[in-house]
Amino acid sequence: MSSTAPAGPSTSTSKQKTKSKQRYLKRKKERRKHRPKTATGNQDEQSDTDNEETEKKRDDVDDTIVDQAVEEQEPEHVTKTPNRPKKRPRLDEDEDVEMLEEENIEADEIDVSQEKPSTPEVLPALPSFPLPAHPNAPSKSVLALQGLDEALLGAELVSPSTTLSIPLGKDDGGTRLSERMRKRLRDLGITQLFAVQTALLPFLIPLDTSSQLYLPYNPPRDVCVSAPTGSGKTLAYALPIIELLSTRVITRLRALIVLPTRDLVSQVRETMEALCKGTKLKIGTATGQHSFSHEQSQLIQDQTSRLKGGSSKVDILICTPGRLIDHLVGTPNFTLQHLRFLVVDEADRLLAQSFQDWLTQVLAATRFQPQASVEDFPIPQSNQESCILDSHIPDGLSPTFLNEYSTIPSFFTEKKASSCQKLLFSATLTRDPGKISALELRDPKYFLVQETNKDRLEPDAMNVVMEKFSMPSTLKEHMLVCDSSQKPLNFFHLVHTYHIRNALVFTKSAESTIRLVRLFEFFEKEKSGRSTSESLVIRAYSSDLAPQERKMILEQFKNQKINILVCSDLISRGIDISHVSHVVSYDVPVDMRKYVHRVGRTARAGREGDAWTLVEQQEARYFKQMLKDSEHLERVKRLRVSEKDLAPLLPLYETALNHLKELYSRQN
Ligand SMILES: Nc1ncnc2c1ncn2[C@@H]1O[C@H](COP(=O)(O)OP(=O)(O)OP(=O)(O)O)[C@@H](O)[C@H]1O
Numbered sequence: 001m002s003s004t005a006p007a008g009p010s011t012s013t014s015k016q017k018t019k020s021k022q023r024y025l026k027r028k029k030e031r032r033k034h035r036p037k038t039a040t041g042n043q044d045e046q047s048d049t050d051n052e053e054t055e056k057k058r059d060d061v062d063d064t065i066v067d068q069a070v071e072e073q074e075p076e077h078v079t080k081t082p083n084r085p086k087k088r089p090r091l092d093e094d095e096d097v098e099m100l101e102e103e104n105i106e107a108d109e110i111d112v113s114q115e116k117p118s119t120p121e122v123l124p125a126l127p128s129f130p131l132p133a134h135p136n137a138p139s140k141s142v143l144a145l146q147g148l149d150e151a152l153l154g155a156e157l158v159s160p161s162t163t164l165s166i167p168l169g170k171d172d173g174g175t176r177l178s179e180r181m182r183k184r185l186r187d188l189g190i191t192q193l194f195a196v197q198t199a200l201l202p203f204l205i206p207l208d209t210s211s212q213l214y215l216p217y218n219p220p221r222d223v224c225v226s227a228p229t230g231s232g233k234t235l236a237y238a239l240p241i242i243e244l245l246s247t248r249v250i251t252r253l254r255a256l257i258v259l260p261t262r263d264l265v266s267q268v269r270e271t272m273e274a275l276c277k278g279t280k281l282k283i284g285t286a287t288g289q290h291s292f293s294h295e296q297s298q299l300i301q302d303q304t305s306r307l308k309g310g311s312s313k314v315d316i317l318i319c320t321p322g323r324l325i326d327h328l329v330g331t332p333n334f335t336l337q338h339l340r341f342l343v344v345d346e347a348d349r350l351l352a353q354s355f356q357d358w359l360t361q362v363l364a365a366t367r368f369q370p371q372a373s374v375e376d377f378p379i380p381q382s383n384q385e386s387c388i389l390d391s392h393i394p395d396g397l398s399p400t401f402l403n404e405y406s407t408i409p410s411f412f413t414e415k416k417a418s419s420c421q422k423l424l425f426s427a428t429l430t431r432d433p434g435k436i437s438a439l440e441l442r443d444p445k446y447f448l449v450q451e452t453n454k455d456r457l458e459p460d461a462m463n464v465v466m467e468k469f470s471m472p473s474t475l476k477e478h479m480l481v482c483d484s485s486q487k488p489l490n491f492f493h494l495v496h497t498y499h500i501r502n503a504l505v506f507t508k509s510a511e512s513t514i515r516l517v518r519l520f521e522f523f524e525k526e527k528s529g530r531s532t533s534e535s536l537v538i539r540a541y542s543s544d545l546a547p548q549e550r551k552m553i554l555e556q557f558k559n560q561k562i563n564i565l566v567c568s569d570l571i572s573r574g575i576d577i578s579h580v581s582h583v584v585s586y587d588v589p590v591d592m593r594k595y596v597h598r599v600g601r602t603a604r605a606g607r608e609g610d611a612w613t614l615v616e617q618q619e620a621r622y623f624k625q626m627l628k629d630s631e632h633l634e635r636v637k638r639l640r641v642s643e644k645d646l647a648p649l650l651p652l653y654e655t656a657l658n659h660l661k662e663l664y665s666r667q668n
Contacts, residue, residue, distance in 0.1 A: 152224075155446035160228065160473065162195040176205040178243060180278055188274060194232035194605075196225060196449050197239070203445065204240035204421075212244050213254065213340050219417040222441040224347075226429035227449035228470045229600020230576070230607075233425045234271055237343050242272070244340065245315050246279045251301075252338035253312040256362075258321055260349045262287040262547065263554070264574045265318050268345070272316060284314035286323040289547055295323070296331050303332055310335030321350060321358040328365055336365040339420040344439075346573050348430040348593070351438070359438060366420045417442075427600060428469050428593040468630050469596045475603035477611045478639040479623065484616040488519055489646055489653045491586060491614060495536065495564070496649070498610075502579050504601050505566040508587035510542040513566045516586060518663065520564070522656035541567040572597045578604060585613040588623050592630045612639065 166182050167173040175182065175193060185191075193201065203223070206212055227233050241255045248254065259265050265287050272283050284299050296303065302311040311333040317324075327334045342362070344350050351359070422439060430436065450463055450470040463470065471477075482490045494500070507513045517540045524535035539562045541553050557565045558577055566586070572594060580602045589595040595613075602609025613636070615623050627633040 151441075151444045152446050155448045156199065157452055158195050158199045158227075158447055158449045160195050160231065160449050160451065160470070162198050164193040164198045166191055166193060174202070176201050176207070176243070177239065178209075178246070181239065181243060181275070184275060184277060190235075194235075196227040196231050196233055196236045196447065199447050199449075200225065200236040201239060203447075204237075204423075205243050209244055210247055213248060213419070215419045216417055219419055219442060220421040222422040222424075222439075222444045223447065224424045224429060224436075224441070224444055225447045225449075226426060226470075227447070228472050229427045229597065230472055230604025231427075231449055232605065233345070233427075234268060234576075235275075237341075237345075237423050237425065238268075238272055238275055241316065241341050241343075242275050242279065242281065245281055248281075248315065251282060251312055251315055253299075253310070253314060253317055253334075253336065254338050255316040255341040255343070256324075256336065256339055257316065257318045257341075257343040257345065258324065258350060258362075259318065260320065260346050260353065260573065261570070262289055262320060263550070263571060264345070265320060266551075267574070267576060268318050272318065276316075281315045282313060283316045283318065286317060286319035286327055288320065288323045288326075292326065292330070295327070296334075299327065300331060300333050305333075307333050310337065312338075321353060321362075325358050325361055328361055336362065336420075337368070339366050339418075341423060342366070342420050343423045343425070345425045347424040347426045348428050348435075349426070349573060351430055351432075351435040363440060366418050428467070428596050466630075467592060468632070469592065471596065471632075471635070472600065472603040472606075472609070474606060474608050475599060475611060476609070477599060477613075477636040479613045479615050479636050480639040480641060481615045481617060481620045482641070484618075486646070487586070487614055487616065488516065488523075489649060490641055491516075491584065492520065492523055492653065493641060493646055493649055494584070494612060497645075498582070500582050501536070501563050502560060503564045503582040503584055504571075504577075504580050504598075505564055505584040505586050506572060506589070506598050507566060507568055510540075510544055510568055512587060513540045513542055513568060515660070517566050519656055519660050522659040523652055526652045526655050536563040537561065538564040538566060541565050541571065543568075543570055569594055569598070572601065575601060576604060577601065578607065580604075581609060583609070583611045585611070588613060588615055588619050592626055592632075595626070 164175060165173060166175055166177065166185055168179075168182060168186060170179065172178075172182065177185070200223070225233060225236065227236075237257075245254055257268060259268060265285050269283060269285050276283060286295050286299065288295075290298075299313055299317065300311055301313045305311075312335075319327075328336070422441060424439070448463070448470075480490060480494070491505075495503070505516070507516060517538050520536075520538045524538070528535040539553055539557070541550065541557075545553070553562065553565070554571075554577075556562045558579075560579065569589075574597075583599050583602045585595070585598055589598055599611035602611060613623070624633060627636055
């Protein structure tokens with residue numbers, strides 16, 4: 001080491017016993033001298049020694065602290081400026097306080113010794129308390145779980161790849177399906193159960209299906225199901241309903257299936273009818289498509305008497321909520337007291353629909369209401385003369401209601417629960433605890449069809465809670481970001497490059513639908529005029545069309561007489577058209593739920609399918625964020641189309657645009 005090397009702490013210690021330190025030691029000595037002695041006598045001698053030793057040790061520590069502090073504060077070469085507050089190096093909390101005391105003493109003393117009254121007094125630095133900090137915010141997932149139904153956390157997870165083969169013969173192969181039903185399914189080309197069905201059938205169909213229609217002492221648990229689009233949810237409820245109701249003797253309204261649109265009602269009716277073939281079960285619908293009196297005559301057997309137990313021509317009613325309320329309020333002998341099943345399909349959509357507070361009314365109708373009198377039900381004018389006023393006869397009451405009518409008090413009269421089992425289904429099940437609680441679910445059991453992520457610590461229900469919806473594995477998703485003025489051209493390019501023949505195209509409004517259809521028709525006309533290729537058939541499907549016209553267009557699309565069907569979100573939910581190979585979101589969907597249902601019109605029942613979203617440049621950020629929030633961004637691949645790709649179609653497109661402009665200017 002050279003002599004110029006800085007002196008280490010051990011060598012400099014003695015030098016650093018500066019004036020202030022000496023003063024400190026002196027004061028400390030005095031403090032010790034004046035400290036009162038508390039301990040007395042022999043016994044206390046030891047403790048005195050102890051005290052002294054402890055005191056000594058403390059002083060040694062004090063000395064070290066002071067030494068260190070002095071060392072840090074008063075390096076040899078720095079002249080001390082007494083009144084300037086210094087930036088102190090960080091010490092332990094105790095050291096910090098001690099040092100401050102020392103600093104104050106020193107400052108006072110030096111001030112006096114220097115006697116410079118003209119110097120403005122600078123207050124010593126305040127103790128540096130830690131800055132206020134926010135408490136650790138709860139994670140998004142913790143927040144999402146708050147107030148959530150416990151049942152959702154204990155949901156049963158079903159892997160989407162689970163299947164169960166449907167055997168013929170005596171052995172049901174664990175499907176719980178009767179021989180008749182298994183044969184029927186085979187006839188319809190269904191040879192195995194899909195994941196959601198493998199879970200639901202054993203839960204809903206008991207081993208012995210007899211005497212399962214009334215369960216007043218052992219009421220069934222309600223069920224909530226979240227499963228991807230096209231995964232077979234309809235059969236998951238249709239099969240148990242038919243199997244259980246097939247044992248009935250008298251026709252009563254025992255199953256009510258509520259759906260959001262007329263189109264879905266007809267679709268589910270078709271499925272139900274196909275499965276009920278060979279049973280005595282009768283199916284009815286109520287959608288408002290026919291006159292009210294026509295519907296009444298289809299649903300009610302006896303409209304002339306007032307029957308407390310009601311009268312029904314159908315075992316299963318499939319309906320929209322609006323028309324259901326109409327019948328509940330205005331159809332004599334229409335009762336829900338015998339319900340064994342209440343299905344709410346597309347549950348999140350229906351629960352968001354507050355039409356006439358339909359859910360509260362339906363739930364109330366399944367329970368006994370003492371104030372409700374059959375006289376409240378109007379008897380149609382035409383039937384009034386022949387009407388028999390037999391309101392005292394508790395005819396055909398359900399056992400639960402019969403109990404309430406009993407006039408003989410008995411110790412043995414037990415309260416009977418309603419046997420109605422609620423079944424909720426959706427590909428985007430609601431996470432809203434408020435909405436779920438409105439359903440008054442009884443000990444609900446959740447089934448979630450989704451892949452397990454073993455790396456995740458969060459509960460499986462988290463996907464539902466955080467709206468991370470499960471998608472069909474056979475679906476390929478793409479997005480194409482383009483300039484808004486080039487969007488139609490990009491769409492035409494995709495249609496012709498990928499030879500699309502069966503596509504559903506979603507737009508944001510009926511007006512947008514019509515404009516796109518017209519432009520495409522002009523484009524196709526130009527194209528076929530210049531080449532030998534056959535032009536594609538494109539049609540609009542909107543709520544503006546009459547019901548009959550809509551039905552016809554849907555049929556033509558199903559029969560592939562129409563290649564491209566353009567619509568708004570009217571048929572984005574539930575519609576099942578197996579051959580749809582492509583779904584195009586011509587306008588971006590407004591939220592993730594809409595996206596899930598739109599793209600779910602393809603890649604159904606294990607088939608392959610493609611979904612494209614055309615995104616205008618200014619929408620790209622929003623759209624990507626929406627996908628990111630649902631942890632879905634990486635599944636949507638970017639599709640790139642260059643100017644060069646579009647160039648061959650550009651002249652046709654420009655001509656088509658001119659035709660459209662002419663058409664609109666003529667109309668205005
Ligand atoms: N086990 C099965 N084997 C073969 N096909 C089936 C089976 N179960 C259902 N399908 C068919 O799968 C298609 C989709 O079924 P379904 O309409 O019930 O789907 P979903 O889950 O209700 O879809 P979404 O959520 O879009 O309404 C239908 O064509 C149906 O006939």
